[in-house]
Each structure stands twice: as structure tokens, then as C-alpha cells.
Amino acid sequence: MNHGPAERRVAFLGPEGTFTEEALLANPPGDGPHPFPYPTIKDVLHAVRDGEATVGVVPIENSLEGSVAVTLDLLAFDFGDLAIVREVTHPIRHQLIARGPLELARVTKVISHPHAYGQCRTFLDERLPGVEHEAANSTAEAVRTVSRVDRPWAAIGTRLAADMYECAVIADDIEDSVENRTRFVFMAREPAAQDLDATYKTSIVCGIDQDEPGSLLLILSEFAYRHLNLTKVESRPSKVALGHYIFFIDFEGRVADGPVAQTLKCLACKLPWLKVLGSYPT
Amino acid sequence: MNHGPAERRVAFLGPEGTFTEEALLANPPGDGPHPFPYPTIKDVLHAVRDGEATVGVVPIENSLEGSVAVTLDLLAFDFGDLAIVREVTHPIRHQLIARGPLELARVTKVISHPHAYGQCRTFLDERLPGVEHEAANSTAEAVRTVSRVDRPWAAIGTRLAADMYECAVIADDIEDSVENRTRFVFMAREPAAQDLDATYKTSIVCGIDQDEPGSLLLILSEFAYRHLNLTKVESRPSKVALGHYIFFIDFEGRVADGPVAQTLKCLACKLPWLKVLGSYPT
Missing domain, CATH: 3.40.190.10 (Periplasmic binding protein-like II)
Structure with a gap:
């Protein structure tokens, strides 16, 4: 490459x-x-x-x-x-991949990252019951391993990895959930251009002075007042002190829009700390 | 056992x-x-x-x-x-574990779950640079593997697993972050008893009718009005329809408290779906 x-x-x-x-x-x-x-x-x-x-x-x-x-x-x-x-x-679609064509009944070992294995449990329980499982550091490593050994082993990995290592997909889309x-x-390093024809989302993270009742309400009321739709809210420990939180908020709109700019300005006044992570087309 | x-x-x-x-x-x-x-x-x-x-x-x-x-x-x-x-x-404390006493300089392979490996990167880069890494399905599986093979291999695992497999901890608390x-x-199957002397937390999950601006505000205002302190807020896709969300909320207090009971009652009236996941001592 x-x-x-x-x-x-x-x-x-x-x-x-x-x-x-x-x-x-x-x-x-x-x-x-x-x-x-x-x-x-x-x-x-x-x-x-x-x-x-x-x-x-x-x-x-x-x-x-x-x-x-x-x-x-x-x-x-x-x-x-x-x-x-x-x-x-x-979409995360897992493929069962072998060195070449291989019947499922002949597979003696499945190699995969533990997450991928966990996400294909229904298929594995039903179609490959009792088959040994070996862990790999990534789905790509798993595919590389089966590509190099002349044994009836299969890897769980991407279609891209199957192509890359010239392997065969022996069962398609074996993940439990299509969701x-x-x-x-x-x-x-530079913010995205603000194209007026596209739909944008903005992501911010902010901290609050004290964890008192209503602090998140104070933040969210600025969005609600201007009819801005939130698509994600998540609190995380602040790392500054135990019991303090920061909030990750995603919402529809771009920083160049008047209501978004106003909201961010008002929040910056109220809060000790606010960062715009980005305003980007979706 | x-x-x-x-x-x-x-x-x-x-x-x-x-x-x-x-x-x-x-x-x-x-x-x-x-x-x-x-x-x-x-x-x-x-x-x-x-x-x-x-x-x-x-x-x-x-x-x-x-x-x-x-x-x-x-x-x-x-x-x-x-x-x-x-x-x-x-606390998540990772130990470097071998079959018996083993100098770090002699270790030829480190076996671990990919997450554990990722959480000890500073130690591994500084003290075991270039040493091969093999994945395992769990930290316990990694320790079991090194316990059974007479090779200079080390596993990243718990102190409990080291004891269980009669192995030696050759480096203590090797995680990057003490946090x-x-x-x-x-x-x-039954809710926790509500002991009046203990501090309680309550966890709920709720859905909203439509993802309109202010829907989360509506929920949080009930908590703020009664001075209930939130310790976590997280939105997740609802699985019912794309773009719909559910909210996981943790707050201080027990369901037997008047303000908590009132809040839950008001929310149940406003929202199509609310579940108390538990009210439990912390």
C-alpha cells in the first residue's frame, strides 16, 4: 500500500x-x-x-x-x-471468513475479537455449536491468521479484510442485530465549512460550576427556548473532582445559524467551561 | 468449587x-x-x-x-x-502475572483481553517495549494460559485470578489510570428494602412521545423543581424507530421519599413509558 x-x-x-x-x-x-x-x-x-x-x-x-x-x-x-x-x-456487518471455500460443518475453530464474537452469538450457537473460540486483537488480525494457516478455521471480520487477505466469505452478515x-x-485542525444547503449537527461539551439540582436544566432550557432539537445528551465524570460531571450535547443546526450562535453565547456566559467540538454536515 | x-x-x-x-x-x-x-x-x-x-x-x-x-x-x-x-x-487494578517469579526483561509474550492491554499501554510501552501481544477472551483466560505453559509469558489479569491459578504477580497495578x-x-426479583438510615440512589429509564425540542427539559424540570440531584443522564436510541430516544436518569433519593414519589408520579402522567430500574443504597 x-x-x-x-x-x-x-x-x-x-x-x-x-x-x-x-x-x-x-x-x-x-x-x-x-x-x-x-x-x-x-x-x-x-x-x-x-x-x-x-x-x-x-x-x-x-x-x-x-x-x-x-x-x-x-x-x-x-x-x-x-x-x-x-x-x-x-453498519457493522460481520462475515464468517475462511482461507477458501469451507463448509460450516467442517469448521473446527472460530477466531475473532471478543466484541465481534459477542455480537454473533446467535449464529455461532445455532450453526457452530461447541466450536472452539480463539481471541484476536482485532477482526483484521483474525482474518490474517486464518489466511496464513491451512486449517479448517474461520474468522469473524469485515468484507474489506476478506478481500484484503484474499479469503472467502463462507457465511454473510452473521451479526445478531441488524441495528x-x-x-x-x-x-x-480547522472547522468544517458552513455550507448553507446541507443539514448540520453541532457537538459541544460543557462543565458546570457545582453539581446542584437544576444545573443541566439551566443548560437545556437555552436549547428549548430556541427550539433546537437535541440528538444526544450524556453526562461523564469530569476527572476534576469526584461527583462533578461534564455534559456532551449534540443538537441539530450549525454554529452560523442565529439561534445556535445565541444559545452558545448565553451558555458561555452561564458556564465556567464550554467547547464546541464541531459543527458538521450529516 | x-x-x-x-x-x-x-x-x-x-x-x-x-x-x-x-x-x-x-x-x-x-x-x-x-x-x-x-x-x-x-x-x-x-x-x-x-x-x-x-x-x-x-x-x-x-x-x-x-x-x-x-x-x-x-x-x-x-x-x-x-x-x-x-x-x-x-477499582480496576491490572496485575502482570506469570507462572512463577520472572524478571520483566525475560518476558517474551504478554497475553490479555484487548481492553486490558489498551488500559496498560504506558507500562507496556516503557517496560516491555516490542514484546509480542496475544489476545485472550478474558483476563482470567489469559492467566489460566500462562499458568499451564512453562514459558516466559505473562498475563494481564486480576489479583484474584493470580491467586486462583497459583501464579505470581510480577508487576503490581500496571494500569495507566488510577481513575x-x-x-x-x-x-x-424484588426491590431493595428502603432502609431510612442509608443513602439511596434511584435509576429510571423513560421514553418520550416525540423527539421535539424541550422534551428532556420537561422531564428534568420535575427533578429540579423538587431539588433532586441528578447523577447521570444518558440518551440512547429507542430501538422503536430511528431518531427516537430513551433516557437513563440516576438521581439521589429513594422512591419512598415524598419528593421522589411525587416526581415519578408526575413523570408517569406526562410520559408514555417510564420504568423504575431500582432504588438502592450506595
């Missing part, structure tokens, strides 16, 4: 062949990007900040597993200088 | 030797329980519902990884008949 020059590099949470790369390839940035894997979410964000990459793609929320708290905390505390410039929601999808955010 | 009679069995998310069992043993229910491992969170809850166990212990939130969405959704949608009767917060802790809930 030619990773290309840094000025067109798109950093993503690796390794290659996992869902983050699948989401990126299904939704490529416009300028002919060169995907480049980094081992952790923090490494992806550092690559963007340091100019190694123009954009970085990281998971922020899975419909079954919930928010990726590591990403939320990094954006709130460590990478407040970066901006979310886009979000994409990508399984992950929201990824594209991070950059 | 003698798992004892079902009427005193405490179900927990297994396998044996993981953090859920550690949390349970550090906070045993009063009646001399017999811990019994189940393979999934759903299996633990089924065991409680079916009377195989009197209490079930499952993780609900980790300070670094966020909410355990699987647990939230099961409590909201599938096991609304069970009640949270207690919560405990247990790493998990909140576990104890589930039962």
Missing part, C-alpha cells in the same frame, strides 16, 4: 481492514485521500494535530456498545483544538 | 477470576452467597429471573470505557421485571 504524501493522508484507527477503514472507504473525503492506520485513537488525533494527516477518522458511538468514552474524553480534555468536520454512520452500527467522526 | 444450592446462588458475569467476581467478593451480599459464573450478561439476568440465583451481578459503567450499553438495554427492554438492589464501584473503576449493579 502506498500511503502517499502527508498532506493528503487520512489517519484512521487501525489496523487495516477493520470497520473504521471500511467506513472511511465507503465515505471518502473528496480529495483522493491516502488512508493510513494508527494503533490507537490518541495516535490518530496526534497525527492530525501534528500535521502528519489532514483528517483523522475515529469511532465515537456504537448503537449496541454505547459511546466510545476514550474518544469523548480525548476530544473534551486533550484535543479541544481539533474540530469534528463530518460524521458518518456505518448494529457505529458513528465515526472525521477530525481536522 | 461448590456452587451450593440455587437459593443462595449469586450469579455473576464470568468466567471466574475476572473483575466482576472480584467486585462481588469485595462486597459480598450478607447471607453467605455462593458465586456462580454465567457466560453473558443476559445469562446472569435470566438466572435471576428464573430463580436459579437470588442475586445477579453485572457491570453497568466503567469510568474509562463508558456505560455498558448491553446492560442498559437489557434492563430497559428485556428485564424490566428485575430491580437494581445495590451498586458497588470497584479506572467499574460500577456494578446487583439485580434481584
